[in-house]
Amino acid sequence: MxxxxxxxxxxxxxxxxxxxxxxxxxxxxxxxxxxxxxxxxxxxxxxxxxxxxxxxxxxxxxxxxxxxxxxEKTETANKVPVSPVQRNVAELKRFTQKLQFVHPNVFAKALSNSILYQDQNIIAINKPYGVPVYSTGGIGNSIAESLPVLAKIIDGIKGGSELHVCYNLEKDTTGILFLSRTEETAEQIHNLIRSHEAEKRYMVITVGVPVPSEGVIDIPIIEKEVMGDQHHFKMGLSPLYRPAEEGDGLVRVRAHRQAQSAVTRYKVLDSSSRCSLVELQPITGVKHQLRVHMALALACPILGDHKYADWNKLAPQKLPEGVLRRLGLEQSKTRHLPLHLHVRQITLPGVRGHSDLTVSCPLPKFFTAALKKLQIELPEKP
Incomplete structure (x- = not known):
C-alpha cells in the first residue's frame, strides 16, 4: 500500500x-x-x-x-575460504578456468605470452587447460578462433598475417601445440604427427603404480557402448589374446574389424603416496589412447580422468583416502580435479629446411602443485 x-x-x-x-x-x-x-x-x-x-x-x-x-556476489566469490578443502578447490578452479571465458583479445594476448618457439615458419605455444583447439558448445574461447588476433599481436599490424593449426589436442590436454604461417607447413606437420614420424612425449600423474615400471602396451582400442543407468559410449580395449581355458598361457583371437591398433610406451619416473609420475610415448594415435591404456590396461588411471576411472558409470574419480589427504580434498570435491595429461616434448624431423626440431614445455601450475602435495620428484631434464 x-x-x-x-x-x-x-x-x-x-x-x-x-x-x-x-x-x-x-x-x-x-x-x-x-x-x-x-x-x-x-x-x-x-x-x-x-x-x-x-x-x-x-x-x-x-x-x-x-x-x-x-x-556483493564478487565479494562472496573472492572471499578467502576458511577450510583447507575450500582453499584447494578454489585454487584448482583458478588454475583451470581463468582463460576459458575471458575476452578474446585477452585470451590471444595470453597465448602470445605462452610461445615456446618461433621462427619464420613455425610457432609452438603452450596450450592452456580447458580450452579447445576448435570451437565447441559452452566454451567461450578456442585456439583456432583466436589466431587472427594472435597473428596481429606477433607480427604487428601487418596485412596478410596468418596462422594455421597443425593438429588437434583434446580440450583438457595441456602442452605443446604447433602453429604454422602457411597451410603447406601445417599440412606437413600434420602428416608427420599422423604418420607417427614425430616423437611425442607426455607426462601424466597416475592413481596407482604401474607394474612393471617400464614397458610397451600393445592392445587395440575400439569404441564400446556402456549400458546401465547412464547409457554412454567410451573407447575400450579389444585384446588380441585371451587366457586359455585349460592350463596356463594365452590364446590369440580374431581381431575386431572396427578395432584400431594402439601402442604406447611408458616409463615410471617416480612414485609416492600410491601415485606415480609416468612418461608416455604414443607410437600410434588413437582417440583417448593414453587414457584408455593407463586406466584399463595397467589399472592406473590418470589423475583427474573422470571418464575412464570407472568403466561402468560417469562420475567424479574416486580416490584412495591417502591420496585425498595428500591433495587436501574430500571425495565430494574430486570433480574439480583437472586431467593431469601434458604434452611435455615433441621432436619434429626436418620441416622446410630444418634439421630435427625439439621443443619442450613446462608443466602447468596445477600439475606441479599436485606433484608437490604427493611428494613426487620431477626429473631435472624433460
Missing amino acids: SAVRVLSVWRSRHLNCRCFVGNTRINDYKAPRGFLRLFRDFSTDEGTVTSGRKRGLRAADVAERLRREKH
Missing part, C-alpha cells in the same frame, strides 16, 4: 481535517509526531517521496541496485 493510501485511510478514520499529499504538504499539525515519522520512513523505503516530492522508481536506481548486487 502506498504512502498516500496509508495517510488517506488514517485521516478518514482518525481525523476530520483536510490533508493534501499531491504537493506533499500536510496541513494537519495535530497529527501525532510518531505517525508523521512513520509516514516519512515508509515513504523513503518505498522510494515514492524524496525531499518532499513524489517520484517513481528511476533507471538509475535499478542500475545502482544491480551494481550493488554484482559487487
Whole structure:
C-alpha cells in the first residue's frame, strides 16, 4: 500500500481535517509526531517521496541496485575460504578456468605470452587447460578462433598475417601445440604427427603404480557402448589374446574389424603416496589412447580422468583416502580435479629446411602443485 493510501485511510478514520499529499504538504499539525515519522520512513523505503516530492522508481536506481548486487556476489566469490578443502578447490578452479571465458583479445594476448618457439615458419605455444583447439558448445574461447588476433599481436599490424593449426589436442590436454604461417607447413606437420614420424612425449600423474615400471602396451582400442543407468559410449580395449581355458598361457583371437591398433610406451619416473609420475610415448594415435591404456590396461588411471576411472558409470574419480589427504580434498570435491595429461616434448624431423626440431614445455601450475602435495620428484631434464 502506498504512502498516500496509508495517510488517506488514517485521516478518514482518525481525523476530520483536510490533508493534501499531491504537493506533499500536510496541513494537519495535530497529527501525532510518531505517525508523521512513520509516514516519512515508509515513504523513503518505498522510494515514492524524496525531499518532499513524489517520484517513481528511476533507471538509475535499478542500475545502482544491480551494481550493488554484482559487487556483493564478487565479494562472496573472492572471499578467502576458511577450510583447507575450500582453499584447494578454489585454487584448482583458478588454475583451470581463468582463460576459458575471458575476452578474446585477452585470451590471444595470453597465448602470445605462452610461445615456446618461433621462427619464420613455425610457432609452438603452450596450450592452456580447458580450452579447445576448435570451437565447441559452452566454451567461450578456442585456439583456432583466436589466431587472427594472435597473428596481429606477433607480427604487428601487418596485412596478410596468418596462422594455421597443425593438429588437434583434446580440450583438457595441456602442452605443446604447433602453429604454422602457411597451410603447406601445417599440412606437413600434420602428416608427420599422423604418420607417427614425430616423437611425442607426455607426462601424466597416475592413481596407482604401474607394474612393471617400464614397458610397451600393445592392445587395440575400439569404441564400446556402456549400458546401465547412464547409457554412454567410451573407447575400450579389444585384446588380441585371451587366457586359455585349460592350463596356463594365452590364446590369440580374431581381431575386431572396427578395432584400431594402439601402442604406447611408458616409463615410471617416480612414485609416492600410491601415485606415480609416468612418461608416455604414443607410437600410434588413437582417440583417448593414453587414457584408455593407463586406466584399463595397467589399472592406473590418470589423475583427474573422470571418464575412464570407472568403466561402468560417469562420475567424479574416486580416490584412495591417502591420496585425498595428500591433495587436501574430500571425495565430494574430486570433480574439480583437472586431467593431469601434458604434452611435455615433441621432436619434429626436418620441416622446410630444418634439421630435427625439439621443443619442450613446462608443466602447468596445477600439475606441479599436485606433484608437490604427493611428494613426487620431477626429473631435472624433460
